[in-house]
Amino acid sequence: MNATLxxxxxxxxxxxxxxxxxxxxLILAALxxxxxxxxAAASGGMGxxxxxxxxxxxxxxxxxxxPLIALLLAYDAVVGEQESGTLLLLLTYPMSRTxxxxxxxxxxxxxxxxxxxxxxxxxxxxxxxxxDGIDIGQLVSSMGLLILSSVLLGWVFIAFAYxxxxxxxxxxxxxxxxxxxxxxxxxxxxxGLLALLVSVQGGGDWLPxxxxxxxxxxxxxxxxxxxxxxxxxxxxxxIASDIDFPISWLVLVMLGWIAVPxxxxxxxxxxxxx
Amino acid sequence: MKPVIECHxxxxxxxxLTRLADLDLQVREGEVLALLGxxxxxxxxxxxxxxxxxxxxxGSLSVLGGAPDGPHAETLRRRLGYLPENVSFYEQLSGREVxxxxxxxxxxxxxxxxxxxERVGLAEAANRRVKTYSKGMRQRLGLAQALLGDPxxxxxxxxxxxxxxxxxxxxxxxxxxxxxxxxxxxxxxxVLPGIEPYIDRALILGAGRRLALGSLEELRREAALPLTxxxxxxxxxxxxxxxxxxxxxxxxxxxxxxxxxxxxxxxxMAVLRRLTETPxxxxxxxxxxxxxxxxxxxxxxxxxxxxx
Numbered sequence: 001m002n003a004t005l006x007x008x009x010x011x012x013x014x015x016x017x018x019x020x021x022x023x024x025x026l027i028l029a030a031l032x033x034x035x036x037x038x039x040a041a042a043s044g045g046m047g048x049x050x051x052x053x054x055x056x057x058x059x060x061x062x063x064x065x066x067p068l069i070a071l072l073l074a075y076d077a078v079v080g081e082q083e084s085g086t087l088l089l090l091l092t093y094p095m096s097r098t099x100x101x102x103x104x105x106x107x108x109x110x111x112x113x114x115x116x117x118x119x120x121x122x123x124x125x126x127x128x129x130x131x132d133g134i135d136i137g138q139l140v141s142s143m144g145l146l147i148l149s150s151v152l153l154g155w156v157f158i159a160f161a162y163x164x165x166x167x168x169x170x171x172x173x174x175x176x177x178x179x180x181x182x183x184x185x186x187x188x189x190x191x192g193l194l195a196l197l198v199s200v201q202g203g204g205d206w207l208p209x210x211x212x213x214x215x216x217x218x219x220x221x222x223x224x225x226x227x228x229x230x231x232x233x234x235x236x237x238x239i240a241s242d243i244d245f246p247i248s249w250l251v252l253v254m255l256g257w258i259a260v261p262x263x264x265x266x267x268x269x270x271x272x273x274x
Numbered sequence: 275m276k277p278v279i280e281c282h283x284x285x286x287x288x289x290x291l292t293r294l295a296d297l298d299l300q301v302r303e304g305e306v307l308a309l310l311g312x313x314x315x316x317x318x319x320x321x322x323x324x325x326x327x328x329x330x331x332x333g334s335l336s337v338l339g340g341a342p343d344g345p346h347a348e349t350l351r352r353r354l355g356y357l358p359e360n361v362s363f364y365e366q367l368s369g370r371e372v373x374x375x376x377x378x379x380x381x382x383x384x385x386x387x388x389x390x391x392e393r394v395g396l397a398e399a400a401n402r403r404v405k406t407y408s409k410g411m412r413q414r415l416g417l418a419q420a421l422l423g424d425p426x427x428x429x430x431x432x433x434x435x436x437x438x439x440x441x442x443x444x445x446x447x448x449x450x451x452x453x454x455x456x457x458x459x460x461x462x463x464x465v466l467p468g469i470e471p472y473i474d475r476a477l478i479l480g481a482g483r484r485l486a487l488g489s490l491e492e493l494r495r496e497a498a499l500p501l502t503x504x505x506x507x508x509x510x511x512x513x514x515x516x517x518x519x520x521x522x523x524x525x526x527x528x529x530x531x532x533x534x535x536x537x538x539x540x541x542x543m544a545v546l547r548r549l550t551e552t553p554x555x556x557x558x559x560x561x562x563x564x565x566x567x568x569x570x571x572x573x574x575x576x577x578x579x580x581x582x
Contacts, residue, residue: 002378002381003379006375006378006379007379010364010367010375013367013371014364014366014367017366017367018366084361084362084363085358085359085360085361085362086361086362086363086364088327088358088361089356089358089361089419090379091327092325092326092327092351092354092356093351093376093379093380094347094348094351094352094379094380094381095379273328
């Protein structure tokens with residue numbers, strides 16, 4: 001446990017030093033404020049529209065950005081140390097490989113968590129101050145949910161990044177695979193689901209359940225539950241508008257999406273040849 | 275006294291490839307043993323076996339009184355220090371932060387961090403980021419890392435690769451100090467010149483097999499390599515190519531003022547006698563075969579001439 005905390009502390013320190021935390025927070029804050037104010041530009045308007053539109057737009061942004069950031073942050077967690085020679089050294093230290101990987105997860109998770117809280121938190125405060133006639137209670141709860149689910153989404157992709165990182169032996173391959181995973185879950189999966197939706201004629205009650213096979217759709221669903229308006233359901237998640245997935249349920253699914261790849265990564269790492 | 279490292283018939287196979295075959299070795303406490311060999315000779319495999327990073331395919335291995343890949347590993351790992359080949363530490367952290375990280379992981383008193391930085395001569399650069407360090411400084415940081423927790427056994431894999439001669443000398447001087455404190459040191463190297471004074475014994479490996487093991491004296495005796503005798507002076511009319519037993523003395527380089535002979539150890543005294551009795555000889559130099567020559571001899575067993 002002690003070793004895990006030491007590793008986590010060092011990873012977090014590294015994240016601060018590399019300005020990862022700052023960079024992620026600034027990008028998220030800038031884009032979020034931009035979306036809040038110029039979200040209505042497409043329909044000719046300017047300025048803040050409604051909370052539901054804004055949160056849905058923000059969640060669409062997060063679906064693209066958060067997985068990419070998480071994968072970039074963590075894809076070299078193991079393979080990078082292997083290439084620099086420090087992994088071999090760490091393995092001769094009195095700590096288990098599980099403790100090492102969990103420590104890294106904790107550290108990277110904290111970096112992403114802190115940056116997300118900071119970035120979307122700033123955006124939330126700006127919206128709260130700048131927008132007229134907004135229900136502060138509702139703003140806090142929807143922004144809170146957005147932040148929580150973004151952090152979960154980020155952790156899912158950190159876990160994926162670790163799985164890649166323990167599997168390959170070159171950093172470049174890990175980077176390529178990470179992009180592949182991003183592409184698959186963020187773009188390809190939904191396109192495939194749409195194709196399936198079009199080709200299935202009647203029935204298809206089971207289709208919404210397929211959404212749970214993709215953590216990014218799980219994330220979208222969490223952020224839509226709070227809004228009943230049909231417009232909240234964008235893209236492929238619209239097929240879930242008839243089913244009410246309880247939010248706790250969705251959070252559990254997300255936690256599962258963290259545990260499974262992380263578990264496989266640990267298993268693989270324990271049998272990693274030095 | 276029980277040896278620090280003891281192995282019998284130690285073998286490591288990797289698929290069809292035999293990385294290390296049937297190694298017998300005993301290393302006493304306080305000994306400095308050099309592992310010599312080409313790339314792929316089995317040096318790193320031997321170190322990884324001793325570190326418990328890989329398990330032997332056959333044979334027995336005991337390090338500080340237990341198998342390094344079993345439950346003994348936990349205690350063993352706190353008592354040994356390791357410097358891997360080509361390690362580059364976290365560039366964004368300062369030297370002190372890097373050492374502090376490893377001290378925490380090894381559960382060592384962190385007051386040691388500053389002491390060690392001082393000892394390897396990095397005290398002034400301790401707060402600078404590692405990315406500003408020179409190769410020699412990085413290697414010294416690596417050594418400081420290996421010295422955390424006063425290890426009883428140190429494994430140094432190619433510690434002086436890429437270091438300039440004075441940094442190499444400094445490095446070996448630190449190793450010499452450690453030996454005096456009773457620390458057992460295993461170091462692998464392919465940079466041979468200069469390490470002779472700092473090692474007690476050498477283990478020469480080739481293609482996973484033990485080619486030779488012993489102190490320099492023992493290796494010289496075993497190899498029976500010719501030593502080089504050089505003489506300077508002026509000797510008009512003396513023909514140095516004549517008058518020797520051709521099997522034992524080989525004149526190599528001669529002119530009117532300088533002479534070089536390759537001399538078999540048994541003929542050494544005869545050669546010296548003749549040189550000292552020749553009036554014109556002003557200076558005689560005696561060069562025993564160096565570690566490099568011994569290494570070349572043992573790692574090329576078919577080349578019976580042996581001398582490059």
